[in-house]
Amino acid sequence: MNPLRFRDSLAVDVIDGTKLFLLNDETSVIVENPNTAAVAALINGERAIPQLMNELAGTLSPEQVFLEVAKLQRAGHVISRDSADDPATTYLESFGKATDDFAGNQRTFTVGVLDLVDCALGESLSGALAAYPQLAVSTVDLSGDIDADLVVVVAGDYLDPALREINKRFLDGQHWILTKPMGREVYAGPRILPGETACWESLADRIQANRQVERYVTGKVGRSYPAVKPIGVSPGGVALATGILANEIFAVAAGMPGELAGSMRSIDVKTYEMREHTVVKNPQFSVDDPASLRRTSEVILGNYPALHLEDGGYRVCTPKETFERLEHHISHVCGAVSRLVTLNVDEEGITHSYAAGHNFGMMGDNMDLLRNNMRGQSGGKGRTETQAKVSGICEAIERYSGVWTPDIPETLTTWNSLSTRAIHPRAYLNYSDAQYDSRDEWNRDPRNRLQKIPMIFDEDRPVHFTAGRSLTTGEEVLVPSAMVWFGHPDLDQRDHLYTMTDSNGGASGNVIDEAVLQGLCEVYERDAVALWWFNRIARPGIDLASVQDPYVKQMQDFYATMDRDIWVLDLSNDLSVPTFAAFSKRHHEVQDLMVGFGAHPDPHIAFFRALTELNQFLPFIRQRDADGNTIYSVDDAATLEWCQTRTVESDPWVAPDPNVPLKTLESLERDLPTTLGDIVRFCVDDLAAAGMETVVVNQTRPDIDLAVAKVLVPGMRHFWRRTGPGRIYDVPVTLGWRDTPLTEAEVNPIGVFF
Incomplete structure (x- = not known):
């Protein structure tokens, strides 16, 4: 022995x-x-x-x-x-029984290096692995057969077109690993296992979404791919990549799982910061995978219990569980969410706000749109830090999922040729004839950047339609694609720009029931705000002292330290979902009026949503100069005009109606169903009773475990200025808010500024 x-x-x-x-x-x-x-x-x-x-x-x-x-x-x-008898073998032994066979030299593991940039990484890798006779490293090229257990592909850019051909060639089972040893950030990984991990196409799709400026430039100059020119090779760049790759190769050869299968690392050669990036497998790029098909009209409600989770609304799991499931989608290299950063302005933990970068594909060649996309960020709000994080990442994924991709099933036809029921753009958008007639003048005003008026829809012009589902009748209903998908090719038809895609009614959730409910809440919110805002009618206030939650007093005290007041208006109307507007003003000649909205079948949830949305705007007006004047961290003309010129005195309708008593949240309560699906049906029935149909387009992406829905209810109003006939004129008279309807000329000349 x-x-x-x-x-x-x-x-x-x-x-x-x-x-x-x-x-x-x-x-x-x-x-x-x-x-x-x-x-x-x-x-x-x-x-x-x-x-x-x-x-x-x-x-x-x-x-x-x-x-x-x-x-x-x-x-x-x-x-x-x-x-x-040497450090290499000692290290090998440290892994225990898993490496015993490898240590016994029972077989040779072959590594091929395919260098697209001639940076001598193959030589560096051979040197790093020289102590292990079980590993054989050699250079390979695409001109002949490649016989290697693992191929290392060295590229100057992960979007190099040559990688597409390499990916196709290796789809038959060749394992390979990517690296970029040059530039400010060195990349190592992912290790690609065909049929198991994400392929290069999935990686490239995500990288392109994070390179908006390069996509704009290459589209203008005619290059074949968005090339980011590396700043050169740092003294340690090749060595950094070599070190990580050598350890990964060693682990795989020794029979261990390694760390880079479906994952990559970026190393900042200046700060030495290393980040992990998960490369998500997108079934869209799997030819035989039925999950690659987007089922936009599939909206099947379940039987999930409606768990009350404070301002987060009714959810099927906790915010912490949701965040842990989605966190791997945050990456500045290949994430659906490019970043998630705090906007907190206090150290007391009263306000929690996050900004999440959402990635839109390039939409046409509009420079203003590019600039907006670069600044584009989704807002996360909540009573806790975790809730704010979840809110931010979910909104960013909602926006990302709402971007058009070629795998979305569509129908190309004219309105007059349709044989299936569809939503007409004019019935949904609610613009007036006068607005269409004056659109050029309106659109030139920089204050209307977010609220541009499109062209009249041509019923004889072919456009694309996406199938949705009517929750009112159960039927499939077609929706003009450009109304629901950001970046849809129909939006590039400058002579028929019949709509401007916006996020109203778009929402996400752990399950489709959650997403639809949140989308409905947004539709209710926008409509209630529009009826009040455009009529400029004072509404009852809420008795904040009656709200049995310490958070309200904490917020009031915190805002008081900034010389600000808080009040909340009840905007409820003829429908059954409570809506609130939370306001704050500064005690100063420039009041910097801030407002946040919230709607939900549960008035308590709606109330706190309005408060936390109010908090979301605080970072933009918090800073002051030595003279006490606000230093605004926003450059939008409409927002600046609102903050700098509007006051409670100039617009008394933003204050509680002094002629009616303050309300309590309890007075707005009603018995609600106990499941998410039944609460959705409660809302659908409520809207149907008012003569309106609820249509949902399922925008869930097969590569992201988060349901996303776009809810459309023709007849409900946006809080942007759209003055066509309908609810903003009729409902205030029906409810006795005013004796006669507004004329179009009397409608508030500005829309909500965000």
Whole structure:
């Protein structure tokens, strides 16, 4: 029998004859057992089991010795092999039993290096792995057959067109790993396993979405792909990439899973910051995967209990669980969400706001649109930091999922040729004839950047339609695609720009029921705000002192430190979903009026949504100069005009109606169903009773575990200025808010500024 020894990677000490300590720079093992300690004290690479039994006779029986040795061997601490005589073998042994076969030189693992940039990484990699005879590194090219266990592809840009051909060639099962050893950020990984991990196409799709400026430039100059020119090769760039790749190759060759399968690392060569990026597999690029089909009209409500989760609304799981499931989508390299950063302005933990970068594909060649996309960010709000994070990442994914992609099933036809029921753009958009007539003048005003008026829809012009589902009738209903998908090619038809895509009614959720409910809440909110805003009628206030939640008083006290007041208006109308507007003004000649809105079937949730949305705007007006004047961190003309010129005195309709008593939240409560699906049906029935149909387009992407829905209810109003006939004129009269309808000229000349 071979002598036994502890692995050379372990420092072995027996203390007091009863305790065994096994230590290295990765682990600490303590065994408090006198029998184990007695056996361990004699294991030195010279004694086999028979010698141990002889020397411990009288202390331990042969069976006890055998049992203790077996335990140490099963744990991977003791082996029967000659001692390691070099650091490389010692390191190999540190992985325990998993690498024993590899250490025994039972086979050679071959590595091919395909260098597209001639940076000598192959030589560097050969040197790094030279201590392991089990690993053979050689250069390869695409002109002949490639016979390697793993191919390392060295590229100057992960969007190099050559990688598309390499990806196609390796789809038959060749494992390969990408690296970029040049530039400010060195990339290592992902390791691509065809049929198992994301392929290069999935990676490239996400990278392109994060390179908006380069896509704009290449579209203008005619280059074939968005090339980011590396700033050169840093002194340690190749070595950094080599080190990570060498460790990954070693792990894979030794039979371990490695760290880069479907994942990559970026290393900033200036700051030494390393980040992990998950490369998500997109079924769109799998020819035979049925999950690649977008089912836009599939809206099947479940039977999920409606869990009350504070301002987050009714959810099927906690915000923490949602964030942990989605966090891997945050990446500035290949994420659906490019960043998630806090906007907090207080240290007391009262306000929680996050900004999440959402990635839109380029929409045409409009420079203003590019500029807006670069600044584009989704807002996250909540009463807790986790809720604000979840809100931000979910809104960013909602926007990302709303971007048109070629795999979306569509119908190309004219309105007058339709044989299926569809939503007419004019019935949904609610612009007036006068607005269409004056659109050029309106659109030139920089204050109307967000609220541009489109062209009149041509019913004889072919456009694309996307299938949605009517929750009112159950029928499939077609929706003009450009109304629901950001960046749709129909939006590039400058002579027929019949709509401007916006986010109203778009929402996300852990399940489709959540997404539809949140989308409905937004539709209700916009409509209630529009009826009040454009009529400029004072509405009742809420008695904040009656709200039995300490958060309200905490917010009031915090805002008071900035010389600001808070009040909340009840905007409820003829429909059954409460809506609130939370306001704050500064005690100053420039009041910097801030407002946040919230709607939900549960008035308590709606109320706190309005408050947390109010908090979301605080970072933009918090800073002041030495004279006490606001330093605005926003450059939108409409927003600046609102903050700098509007006051409670100039617009008294933003204050509580002094002629009616303050309301309580309890007075707005009603019995609600107990499941998400039934609450959605409650809203659908409520809208149907008012003569309006609810249509949903399922925008869920197959590569993201978050349901996304676009809810459309023709007849409900946007809070942007759209003055066509309908609810903003009729409902205030029906409810007795005013005696006669507004004329179009009397409608508030400005829309909500965000």
